[in-house]
Amino acid sequence: MDLRPGYDAAFMNSLGEGHLPGYLGVLITDVRPGVLLAELPLREHLFAPNGYLHAGSVVTLADTAAGYACLAHLPEGTSFTTLELKANFMRTLREGVLRCEARAGQVYGFFGIDFVVEPLE
DSSP states (O other): OOOOTTOSHHHHHHHHTTSHHHHHTOEEEEEETTEEEEEEEOOGGGBOTTSSBOHHHHHHHHHHHHHHHHHHHSOTTOOOOOOOOOOOOOOOOSSSEEEEEEEEOSSTTOEEEEEEOOOOO
């Protein structure tokens, strides 16, 4: 799976400036064939009033990572949109950094997302 030339982490981060990913603080940390890594440093505005990380914050990170990964691998002159997104939540975070990895699947344009939750010390 080839990357589009110039679609590195710095370019991807520039796409989010002035848009939801930039406002929330989504950071793309690596882009390579078939994989995109992203993270979201947790700050107060990402939490729901009950003190838990807002599901919309998590889904925004997932959708951004999958979308940017797709964009980085599409042929020049083509585009995409999210048609379906499903999330299952097993636990939450209250501090730290939420990281995820978008990986290319068997179906072209499909990216699976894994979240990495590191233990807090």
